[in-house]
Amino acid sequence: MADTSQRALRLLSLLMARHQWSLGELASRLGVSERTARRDIETLRGLDYPITTVRGPGGGYRLDTGHALPSLRFDDDQALAVAVALQTAPSTVFGLADDSARALETLTQAMPARVRASMETLRLTRLRNYWEFPAPPVDPDTLTAVAGAVRHRHVLAIGTLRPDGSRALPGDTDFAPARRVEPHHLVVWAARWYLVAYDLAEEAWRIHRVDRLVPRPTTQPFTARALPGGDVARFVMTSHDRGDTPTAWPCTGTARLDLPAGVVARWAPGGSVVEHLDADHCRLTLGAWSWAGVAGILATFDTGITDVTPAELVDACHRLAERWSAAAGPTS
Structure with missing residues (x-):
């Protein structure tokens, strides 16, 4: 009975993997006679799997779409x-x-x-944001190495790629040696993967973009530390330095906002950069498909905005101001 059940599951997997099979092909894959393969097909039909017999030359068997979702078999x-x-x-x-x-x-x-x-x-932990933008794909080996270090609590040595995805070499002006960190949390936010880790050299918590990491796993264990505030979602969303670089948009501009960096970082689009200036001000760099789009996103923060650059963004702000003024009508 056990052999029959295993063959039936194997047969179901074969029927799901290809549109149509001949009886001879199925028997060969299962390592049984055609008579036994035909009996196994009837066993699946008895379990309400819609297996259709295709008549004529080149015929065989196929698994059709049924009225209910059948049990699935994955490798x-x-x-x-x-x-x-x-x-x-x-x-x-x-x-x-x-x-x-x-x-x-x-x-x-x-x-x-x-x-x-x-x-x-x-x-992993998945956070929510009001903006979702395409992100560079993460190399599976990189993701596996980082996730494994998080799960096993092993120190991770990390290097950082350039914004264009290339690797800086010793002697380059932007070369930085690998750092040793304690990886604590793997987070997805705004379609980007982030690593929350404790930097052993700086003795401080840092957030890293996983798609920009070159990880080298170690077998050195570490003891879990308490994250500041204890809330990984809040920590990631309110941190102004997440290793982000501006997304490659047709239009990219910057402005000084009269809001703390932690507030702006929580709601800024993924791929934008929030620079801490002081307790009540920050600089936001972001992009969009048009200059009006950049200006429109800046306006959503509903605060004082100064030091706007470049000139194209300034012009877009003037145009939107005129449109909004006309839409609002005369002041009562």
Whole structure:
């Protein structure tokens, strides 16, 4: 009975992997006779899997779309990919958070131990932002190395790539030697991956863009530290230095805002840069498809704005001011 069940699952996996199979191909893949393969097909049909017989030359069997979602069978890589996707899918559709969490829990329970361990390595925190912008893809090896160090509490040596993704070499003006950090949290926010880590040389907490890291794992263990404030979401969203560089937009400008850097950092678009000036002021660098777009985003902060550059952004601010004035009508 156990052999029959295993063959049925293997047969189901084959039918899901390709549009159509001949009986001979299925029997060969299963290592059984055609008569046994035909019996296994009937077993799946008895479990309500819609398997259709295709008649004529070149015929065979195919798994059709049924009226209900059948049980699915994934290989290890497919299961891991689905688990990561459920955690990192952009928050562009409202009302699916609970469903995604339930789906992830169901998938996790069905995973063999080896796959569950890999998935737990990539367990992360996802934060929400009102802006979602495309981010550079993260190298899978980099992500695995960083996630593994977080999970196993091992010190991580990290180098940093240039903003264009190239690696600085010794002798370059922007070369920085690898730093040793204690990696505590892996976070996804505004479609970007961040590492929250304690820098051993600076003796301070830092946030790093994972797509700009060159990690070198170690086996040196460390003891978990208490994050300032204890809230990783707030720490990431209110930190003005997250290792971000301006996204490559057609129009990029800067302005001085009469707000603390921590406030602006929480709501600034991903890929923008917030520079701390003093307790009540910061400088925001951001981009958009047009100068009016940059000016419009600046206006959403509803505060005093000065030192606007470049001149194209200043002109856009004047044009929007005229439009808003006309739209508001005469002052009562």
